[in-house]
Amino acid sequence: MSQASVTAAGRLAGHGEAAHAHHHPTSLGIPNQKLATWLFIASESMFFASLITTYMVFRYRSVVGPHPDEVVNIPLTTVSTFILLMSSLTMALGVSAAHRGEMRAVGKYLALTILGGLGFLVIQFYEWWHLAHDFGLTWRTNIFGSVFYILTGFHKAHVIFGMLWLSVIAISSFRGTLRKEHAVNVDVAGLYWHFVDVVWIVIFTLVFLLTEAGV
Amino acid sequence: MEKAHQVQPTTRDYLKVGFWLFVLTVLEVAAIYIEALRPALAAVLVGLSVLKFLLVAMFFMHLKYDSRIYTGFFAFGMILAVLIGLAVTVIIL
Numbered sequence: 434m435s436q437a438s439v440t441a442a443g444r445l446a447g448h449g450e451a452a453h454a455h456h457h458p459t460s461l462g463i464p465n466q467k468l469a470t471w472l473f474i475a476s477e478s479m480f481f482a483s484l485i486t487t488y489m490v491f492r493y494r495s496v497v498g499p500h501p502d503e504v505v506n507i508p509l510t511t512v513s514t515f516i517l518l519m520s521s522l523t524m525a526l527g528v529s530a531a532h533r534g535e536m537r538a539v540g541k542y543l544a545l546t547i548l549g550g551l552g553f554l555v556i557q558f559y560e561w562w563h564l565a566h567d568f569g570l571t572w573r574t575n576i577f578g579s580v581f582y583i584l585t586g587f588h589k590a591h592v593i594f595g596m597l598w599l600s601v602i603a604i605s606s607f608r609g610t611l612r613k614e615h616a617v618n619v620d621v622a623g624l625y626w627h628f629v630d631v632v633w634i635v636i637f638t639l640v641f642l643l644t645e646a647g648v
Numbered sequence: 649m650e651k652a653h654q655v656q657p658t659t660r661d662y663l664k665v666g667f668w669l670f671v672l673t674v675l676e677v678a679a680i681y682i683e684a685l686r687p688a689l690a691a692v693l694v695g696l697s698v699l700k701f702l703l704v705a706m707f708f709m710h711l712k713y714d715s716r717i718y719t720g721f722f723a724f725g726m727i728l729a730v731l732i733g734l735a736v737t738v739i740i741l
Contacts, residue, residue: 463717468718471721475726478725478728479725479729482728482729482733486732507677511673519670521708522662522665522666525708529662532656623708624709631701634697634704642680648690648693
Protein backbone atom coordinates (compact mmCIF):
# COMPACT_ATOMS: atom_id res chain seq x y z
CA MET A 434 0.00 0.00 0.00
CA SER A 435 1.42 3.41 -0.96
CA GLN A 436 2.02 6.15 1.61
CA ALA A 437 -0.79 8.23 0.06
CA SER A 438 -3.31 5.41 0.26
CA VAL A 439 -2.31 4.63 3.87
CA THR A 440 -2.89 8.29 4.80
CA ALA A 441 -6.23 8.34 2.96
CA ALA A 442 -7.23 5.09 4.61
CA GLY A 443 -6.27 6.48 7.99
CA ARG A 444 -8.42 9.56 7.41
CA LEU A 445 -11.41 7.49 6.38
CA ALA A 446 -10.92 4.81 8.99
CA GLY A 447 -10.92 6.97 12.14
CA HIS A 448 -8.49 6.91 15.05
CA GLY A 449 -8.81 3.31 16.30
CA GLU A 450 -8.52 1.67 12.90
CA ALA A 451 -6.03 4.17 11.51
CA ALA A 452 -3.37 2.90 13.87
CA HIS A 453 -3.80 -0.56 12.40
CA ALA A 454 -4.40 0.50 8.79
CA HIS A 455 -1.16 -1.10 7.62
CA HIS A 456 -2.39 -4.48 8.92
CA HIS A 457 -5.37 -4.43 6.56
CA PRO A 458 -4.30 -3.98 2.94
CA THR A 459 -7.76 -2.91 1.77
CA SER A 460 -8.73 0.30 -0.01
CA LEU A 461 -10.47 1.62 3.13
CA GLY A 462 -7.80 0.39 5.54
CA ILE A 463 -10.31 -1.59 7.57
CA PRO A 464 -10.83 -5.39 7.66
CA ASN A 465 -13.29 -6.71 5.08
CA GLN A 466 -14.76 -9.19 7.59
CA LYS A 467 -15.70 -6.35 9.92
CA LEU A 468 -17.18 -4.22 7.16
CA ALA A 469 -19.24 -7.18 5.93
CA THR A 470 -20.42 -7.90 9.48
CA TRP A 471 -21.63 -4.31 9.89
CA LEU A 472 -23.49 -4.58 6.56
CA PHE A 473 -25.03 -7.83 7.79
CA ILE A 474 -26.02 -6.13 11.06
CA ALA A 475 -27.63 -3.27 9.10
CA SER A 476 -29.74 -5.79 7.16
CA GLU A 477 -30.60 -7.69 10.35
CA SER A 478 -31.79 -4.41 11.89
CA MET A 479 -34.35 -4.10 9.10
CA PHE A 480 -35.38 -7.72 9.57
CA PHE A 481 -36.05 -7.28 13.29
CA ALA A 482 -37.69 -3.88 12.72
CA SER A 483 -40.32 -5.57 10.57
CA LEU A 484 -40.90 -8.30 13.18
CA ILE A 485 -41.10 -5.85 16.10
CA THR A 486 -43.45 -3.53 14.22
CA THR A 487 -45.69 -6.43 13.24
CA TYR A 488 -45.83 -7.46 16.91
CA MET A 489 -46.64 -3.92 18.08
CA VAL A 490 -49.43 -3.53 15.52
CA PHE A 491 -51.08 -6.94 16.08
CA ARG A 492 -50.54 -7.57 19.80
CA TYR A 493 -53.98 -6.30 20.94
CA ARG A 494 -55.95 -7.46 17.89
CA SER A 495 -56.81 -10.94 19.15
CA VAL A 496 -60.49 -11.85 19.23
CA VAL A 497 -59.87 -14.45 21.95
CA GLY A 498 -57.44 -14.37 24.89
CA PRO A 499 -55.01 -14.55 26.44
CA HIS A 500 -53.90 -10.99 25.80
CA PRO A 501 -50.40 -9.56 26.37
CA ASP A 502 -51.16 -7.80 29.68
CA GLU A 503 -52.41 -11.10 31.18
CA VAL A 504 -49.26 -13.12 30.53
CA VAL A 505 -46.07 -11.00 30.73
CA ASN A 506 -43.68 -12.09 33.48
CA ILE A 507 -41.47 -9.10 34.30
CA PRO A 508 -39.30 -10.54 37.13
CA LEU A 509 -38.33 -13.63 35.13
CA THR A 510 -37.68 -11.70 31.93
CA THR A 511 -35.63 -9.12 33.83
CA VAL A 512 -33.34 -11.87 35.13
CA SER A 513 -32.85 -13.25 31.62
CA THR A 514 -32.22 -9.72 30.30
CA PHE A 515 -29.59 -9.14 32.98
CA ILE A 516 -27.88 -12.45 32.11
CA LEU A 517 -27.78 -11.55 28.40
CA LEU A 518 -26.38 -8.07 29.16
CA MET A 519 -23.64 -9.60 31.31
CA SER A 520 -22.83 -12.08 28.55
CA SER A 521 -22.19 -9.04 26.34
CA LEU A 522 -19.75 -7.79 28.99
CA THR A 523 -17.79 -11.08 28.98
CA MET A 524 -17.86 -11.01 25.16
CA ALA A 525 -16.34 -7.51 25.14
CA LEU A 526 -13.66 -8.69 27.58
CA GLY A 527 -12.98 -11.65 25.28
CA VAL A 528 -12.52 -9.40 22.24
CA SER A 529 -10.23 -7.15 24.28
CA ALA A 530 -8.15 -10.17 25.35
CA ALA A 531 -7.90 -11.29 21.69
CA HIS A 532 -6.48 -7.90 20.66
CA ARG A 533 -3.93 -8.12 23.49
CA GLY A 534 -2.92 -11.58 22.24
CA GLU A 535 -4.12 -13.40 25.40
CA MET A 536 -5.72 -16.21 23.41
CA ARG A 537 -6.25 -18.62 26.35
CA ALA A 538 -8.21 -15.90 28.17
CA VAL A 539 -10.37 -15.51 25.04
CA GLY A 540 -11.58 -19.10 25.43
CA LYS A 541 -12.48 -18.53 29.09
CA TYR A 542 -14.40 -15.32 28.37
CA LEU A 543 -16.22 -16.93 25.45
CA ALA A 544 -17.13 -19.93 27.61
CA LEU A 545 -18.69 -17.50 30.12
CA THR A 546 -20.51 -15.76 27.26
CA ILE A 547 -21.89 -19.08 25.99
CA LEU A 548 -22.96 -19.93 29.54
CA GLY A 549 -24.79 -16.58 29.71
CA GLY A 550 -26.53 -17.35 26.41
CA LEU A 551 -27.51 -20.76 27.74
CA GLY A 552 -28.91 -19.23 30.94
CA PHE A 553 -30.91 -16.74 28.86
CA LEU A 554 -32.31 -19.53 26.67
CA VAL A 555 -33.24 -21.76 29.63
CA ILE A 556 -35.29 -18.94 31.17
CA GLN A 557 -36.83 -17.98 27.84
CA PHE A 558 -37.82 -21.56 26.99
CA TYR A 559 -39.23 -21.97 30.50
CA GLU A 560 -41.32 -18.86 29.84
CA TRP A 561 -42.59 -20.37 26.57
CA TRP A 562 -43.49 -23.58 28.39
CA HIS A 563 -45.20 -21.55 31.14
CA LEU A 564 -47.25 -19.58 28.57
CA ALA A 565 -48.31 -22.73 26.75
CA HIS A 566 -48.96 -24.81 29.87
CA ASP A 567 -50.56 -22.29 32.25
CA PHE A 568 -52.20 -19.84 29.82
CA GLY A 569 -52.79 -22.13 26.85
CA LEU A 570 -50.98 -19.65 24.62
CA THR A 571 -49.39 -21.26 21.58
CA TRP A 572 -48.60 -19.67 18.25
CA ARG A 573 -51.96 -20.96 16.95
CA THR A 574 -54.09 -19.65 19.84
CA ASN A 575 -54.54 -16.11 18.56
CA ILE A 576 -52.77 -13.37 16.61
CA PHE A 577 -50.90 -12.23 19.75
CA GLY A 578 -49.51 -15.76 20.20
CA SER A 579 -48.42 -15.86 16.55
CA VAL A 580 -46.54 -12.56 16.55
CA PHE A 581 -45.10 -13.12 20.04
CA TYR A 582 -43.66 -16.57 19.30
CA ILE A 583 -42.37 -15.54 15.87
CA LEU A 584 -40.56 -12.47 17.25
CA THR A 585 -39.06 -14.12 20.34
CA GLY A 586 -38.43 -17.35 18.39
CA PHE A 587 -36.33 -15.59 15.75
CA HIS A 588 -34.39 -13.88 18.52
CA LYS A 589 -33.75 -17.22 20.25
CA ALA A 590 -32.58 -18.69 16.93
CA HIS A 591 -30.06 -15.86 16.67
CA VAL A 592 -28.83 -16.54 20.23
CA ILE A 593 -28.42 -20.26 19.42
CA PHE A 594 -26.49 -19.46 16.22
CA GLY A 595 -24.28 -17.05 18.19
CA MET A 596 -23.55 -19.72 20.81
CA LEU A 597 -22.51 -22.20 18.10
CA TRP A 598 -20.25 -19.59 16.49
CA LEU A 599 -18.63 -18.70 19.82
CA SER A 600 -18.22 -22.41 20.66
CA VAL A 601 -16.12 -22.93 17.53
CA ILE A 602 -13.83 -20.01 18.50
CA ALA A 603 -13.66 -21.10 22.16
CA ILE A 604 -12.67 -24.66 21.18
CA SER A 605 -10.03 -23.22 18.85
CA SER A 606 -8.74 -21.12 21.76
CA PHE A 607 -8.55 -24.08 24.17
CA ARG A 608 -6.78 -26.21 21.52
CA GLY A 609 -4.20 -23.47 21.07
CA THR A 610 -4.93 -22.91 17.37
CA LEU A 611 -6.34 -19.40 17.87
CA ARG A 612 -3.63 -16.79 17.30
CA LYS A 613 -3.41 -13.04 17.65
CA GLU A 614 -3.79 -12.57 13.89
CA HIS A 615 -7.23 -14.19 14.25
CA ALA A 616 -8.39 -11.41 16.61
CA VAL A 617 -10.62 -9.94 13.91
CA ASN A 618 -12.56 -13.26 13.82
CA VAL A 619 -13.27 -12.88 17.54
CA ASP A 620 -14.16 -9.24 16.88
CA VAL A 621 -16.85 -10.01 14.27
CA ALA A 622 -18.35 -12.81 16.38
CA GLY A 623 -18.49 -10.25 19.21
CA LEU A 624 -20.27 -7.71 17.00
CA TYR A 625 -22.91 -10.31 16.17
CA TRP A 626 -23.38 -11.23 19.84
CA HIS A 627 -23.71 -7.57 20.90
CA PHE A 628 -26.23 -7.03 18.12
CA VAL A 629 -28.34 -9.90 19.46
CA ASP A 630 -28.10 -8.16 22.84
CA VAL A 631 -29.24 -4.73 21.56
CA VAL A 632 -32.18 -6.35 19.76
CA TRP A 633 -33.21 -7.88 23.09
CA ILE A 634 -32.89 -4.48 24.80
CA VAL A 635 -35.52 -3.17 22.35
CA ILE A 636 -37.73 -6.28 22.67
CA PHE A 637 -37.56 -6.19 26.49
CA THR A 638 -38.82 -2.60 26.54
CA LEU A 639 -41.44 -2.77 23.79
CA VAL A 640 -42.79 -6.28 24.33
CA PHE A 641 -42.54 -6.65 28.10
CA LEU A 642 -42.15 -3.36 29.98
CA LEU A 643 -44.57 -1.26 27.92
CA THR A 644 -47.16 -4.04 28.17
CA GLU A 645 -46.77 -4.23 31.95
CA ALA A 646 -47.05 -0.43 32.09
CA GLY A 647 -50.32 -0.64 30.16
CA VAL A 648 -48.99 1.32 27.19
CA MET B 649 -0.68 6.89 16.42
CA GLU B 650 0.20 6.45 20.08
CA LYS B 651 -2.80 8.50 21.04
CA ALA B 652 -4.97 6.17 18.99
CA HIS B 653 -3.87 3.24 21.16
CA GLN B 654 -4.51 5.17 24.37
CA VAL B 655 -8.20 5.75 23.57
CA GLN B 656 -8.97 2.03 23.38
CA PRO B 657 -11.29 0.93 26.22
CA THR B 658 -9.77 -0.86 29.21
CA THR B 659 -11.19 -3.72 31.27
CA ARG B 660 -12.21 -1.12 33.84
CA ASP B 661 -14.18 0.78 31.16
CA TYR B 662 -16.03 -2.38 30.17
CA LEU B 663 -16.87 -3.16 33.80
CA LYS B 664 -18.19 0.39 34.23
CA VAL B 665 -20.43 -0.03 31.17
CA GLY B 666 -21.64 -3.40 32.54
CA PHE B 667 -22.46 -1.71 35.86
CA TRP B 668 -24.45 1.07 34.15
CA LEU B 669 -26.34 -1.47 32.04
CA PHE B 670 -27.33 -3.21 35.27
CA VAL B 671 -28.40 0.10 36.89
CA LEU B 672 -30.44 1.15 33.84
CA THR B 673 -32.22 -2.24 33.74
CA VAL B 674 -33.12 -1.89 37.44
CA LEU B 675 -34.39 1.67 36.79
CA GLU B 676 -36.51 0.44 33.86
CA VAL B 677 -38.23 -2.19 35.98
CA ALA B 678 -38.61 0.19 38.95
CA ALA B 679 -40.15 2.87 36.72
CA ILE B 680 -43.18 0.74 35.85
CA TYR B 681 -44.12 0.49 39.55
CA ILE B 682 -43.78 4.23 40.29
CA GLU B 683 -47.24 5.78 40.06
CA ALA B 684 -45.93 9.34 39.63
CA LEU B 685 -44.20 8.38 36.39
CA ARG B 686 -47.39 7.03 34.76
CA PRO B 687 -48.10 10.04 32.50
CA ALA B 688 -44.60 9.92 30.97
CA LEU B 689 -43.89 6.23 31.44
CA ALA B 690 -43.60 5.28 27.76
CA ALA B 691 -41.11 8.10 27.15
CA VAL B 692 -39.09 7.16 30.27
CA LEU B 693 -38.90 3.48 29.30
CA VAL B 694 -37.97 4.22 25.69
CA GLY B 695 -35.38 6.77 26.87
CA LEU B 696 -33.73 4.26 29.25
CA SER B 697 -33.79 1.62 26.51
CA VAL B 698 -32.09 4.02 24.07
CA LEU B 699 -29.38 4.73 26.68
CA LYS B 700 -28.69 0.99 27.07
CA PHE B 701 -28.67 0.55 23.31
CA LEU B 702 -26.14 3.38 22.91
CA LEU B 703 -23.90 2.06 25.71
CA VAL B 704 -23.65 -1.36 24.06
CA ALA B 705 -23.20 0.07 20.55
CA MET B 706 -20.61 2.70 21.50
CA PHE B 707 -18.49 0.74 23.98
CA PHE B 708 -19.05 -3.00 23.51
CA MET B 709 -19.40 -2.73 19.71
CA HIS B 710 -16.57 -0.17 19.64
CA LEU B 711 -18.38 2.41 17.51
CA LYS B 712 -16.93 5.17 19.73
CA TYR B 713 -13.38 4.04 18.93
CA ASP B 714 -13.59 2.43 15.49
CA SER B 715 -13.93 3.77 11.98
CA ARG B 716 -16.74 6.21 11.29
CA ILE B 717 -17.56 4.03 8.27
CA TYR B 718 -19.01 1.37 10.59
CA THR B 719 -21.12 4.00 12.36
CA GLY B 720 -22.37 5.12 8.95
CA PHE B 721 -23.42 1.60 7.97
CA PHE B 722 -25.11 1.02 11.31
CA ALA B 723 -26.89 4.39 11.24
CA PHE B 724 -28.03 3.75 7.67
CA GLY B 725 -29.42 0.35 8.72
CA MET B 726 -31.16 1.90 11.72
CA ILE B 727 -32.75 4.65 9.61
CA LEU B 728 -33.99 2.08 7.10
CA ALA B 729 -35.23 -0.07 10.00
CA VAL B 730 -37.29 2.83 11.36
CA LEU B 731 -38.65 3.58 7.87
CA ILE B 732 -39.59 -0.10 7.45
CA GLY B 733 -41.33 0.03 10.82
CA LEU B 734 -43.31 3.09 9.74
CA ALA B 735 -44.14 1.52 6.37
CA VAL B 736 -45.38 -1.73 7.97
CA THR B 737 -47.51 0.28 10.42
CA VAL B 738 -49.05 2.40 7.65
CA ILE B 739 -49.75 -0.63 5.45
CA ILE B 740 -51.40 -2.65 8.23
CA LEU B 741 -53.32 0.23 9.82
